[in-house]
Amino acid sequence: MKKKVIIIIGVLILFSTFTFSGYSYIRVKYWDSLILPGVKIENEDLTGKTRKEAQTIINDKYASEVMKKKITIVTDEKKYIIDYKMLEAKYNVDQTVEQALTYGKDRNMFxxxxxxxxxxxxxxxxxxxxxxxxxxxILKGIAKDIDKKAKNATITKDRGEQFVVTNDVIGKQLEVDKLKNDIKSKIDAGVSKDDDYIKAAVKDIKPKISEAALKTVNTRISRYTTNFSSSSEGRATNIALATGSINGKLLMPGDVFSFNDVVGERTALRGYKAAGVIIGDKLEQGLGGGICQVSSTLYNAMLSTSIVSAERIHHTISSGYIPKGQDATVDYGNLDYKFKNTFEYPIYIEGLLSNGNIHFNIYSNSTLTKRTYEIVNEVSEPTDPKTETIKDPTMYRGQSEIVKTGYAGFKVKVTRKTYENGKLVNTEIINQDTFHVINEVKKVGTKR
Structure with missing residues (x-):
């Protein structure tokens, strides 16, 4: 009896299992082409919906609405409307519905x-x-409207010895990357009932040279003059061209002056002529001869300030137009004269020619005149040149010719003394140059 009961119970359980499995199968099968309960796209419950039904619902509620959406970009001067039609915008409705339809379908029947x-x-x-x-x-078009280059103030010196300063202009620049990210954030956030507004980020571009900074230039702080009245026409022309290139040069704090960059290459096309130029230990003819007097004059004007040269090289032969050890030679592409404006104020350089003189006037702020400067050069170890004689059988006796001019050798130390209220406050060595002796070479005739 007991055995029969167990068998009956087993049969009932087996029957129930088959019955439940069959029922489950049928019910699950019914949902094969429908979206499972609880599945939503955004907040739209799509339980029991077919693919087509779900697509219709989502397209009506979202896809069609997105085409009405606008983003308004606001600037200080204008508004820009971005219509979603302009963006070729659309939701991935088909792919999302497919994801909803297949959700949970990879599980087993139970x-x-x-x-x-x-x-x-x-x-x-x-x-x-x-x-x-x-x-x-769209961003390119907005930037074209907004972007405006900054404009530097300018400074000129009139004949009345007064400075004329023009206004600077602050530039504008659209922060394109930020605005693009803001637009994308609005788009990616989905469709809301209200249109979106974005305040475009625009940054000010300050000019490098401001009117306020230039107005601090009010006083001549240094000057220096050399004479070139005995120069040839070619040399005088070169001096005029180089001086004119420097005249009116403005250096803001931190700027570096390069003689070669400012004056440029000395070529015949630019009007430079052949004149005497020191090459090695000889005086020869070369394009641009004489402009070392310009660089040396400017160098001495700067010596009477606290500015220190960044690059300066002396000639191999001492120049007569400048005190010993106070010259600055230049050669385009090789040798340059440079200095950096270490003041907190701009420097304005005026270069003038008058009556065979080169004048360099250095202007900046009047506070810099509280100190004065004395330049002292000390010459030591002078060495007179010797004369080397070459006998020339092609020249008659008693005839002679200087092949190379001799120059004395010496060492020179240049010192700058700084005074404040008449009291010496600093002494610094500017340079210590060595000029090697150059012996004279002379040919003498031996022919009878």
Whole structure:
């Protein structure tokens, strides 16, 4: 009897199992082409919807609405409307519905049955697609309207010895990357009932040279003059061209002056002529001869300030137009004269020619005149040149010719003394140069 009961119970359990499995199968099968319970796209419950039904619902509620959406970009001067049609915007409705439809379908039958009878909410987000290049094109147009280059103030010196300063202009620049990110954030956030507003970020571009800075230039702080009245026409022309290139040069704090950069290459096309120029230990003819007097005059004007040279080289032969050890030679592409404006004020350089003189006037702020400077050069170890004689059988006796001019050798130390209220406050060695002796070479005739 007991055995029969056990058998009956087993049969009932087996029957129930088959019956439940069959029922589950049928119920799960019913949902094969439908979206499972609890599945939502955005906040739209799509339980039991077919693919087509879900597509219709989502297209009506989202896809069609997105085409009405606008983003307003606001600047201080103008508003810009971005219509989503301009962006070729659309939601990926088909792909998202497909994701909703297939959600949970990869489970076994009993897991699917559980998902149907005891649904758990599943939220699927729509993703948004648009033409990124269209955004770039819109931004380019906005930037074209907004962007404005900064304009430097200028300074000139009139004949009345007064400075004329023009206004600076602050530039504007659209922060394109930030605005693009803001636009994309609004788009990617999805569709809301209200249009979106973005305040475009625009930054000010300050000019390098401001009117306020230039107005601090009010006083001549140094000057120096050399004479070139005995120069040849070619040499005088070169001096005039180089001096004119420097006249009116402005150096803001931190700027570096380069003689070669400012004056440029000395070429015949630019009007430079052949004149005497020191090459090695000889005086020869070369284009641009004489402009070392310009660089040396400017160098001495700067010596009477606290400015220190960044690059300066002396000649191999001492120049007569400048005190010993106070010259500065230049050679385009090889030797340069440079200095940096270490003042907190701009420097304005005036270069003038008058009555065979080169004048360099250095202007800056009047506070710099509280100190005065004395330049002292000390010459030591003078060495007179010797004369080397070459006998020339092609010249008659008693005839002679100087082949190379001799120059004395010496060492020179240049010191700058700084005074404040008449009291010596600093002494610094500017340079210590060595000029090697150059012996004279003379040919003498031996022919009878």
């Amino acid at each position: 897991q699917k049955y559980k998902a149907i009878t005891h649904p758990v909410s599943k939220q699927i987000k729509l993703t948004f697609e648009y033409n990124d290049k269209a955004v770039d094109k």
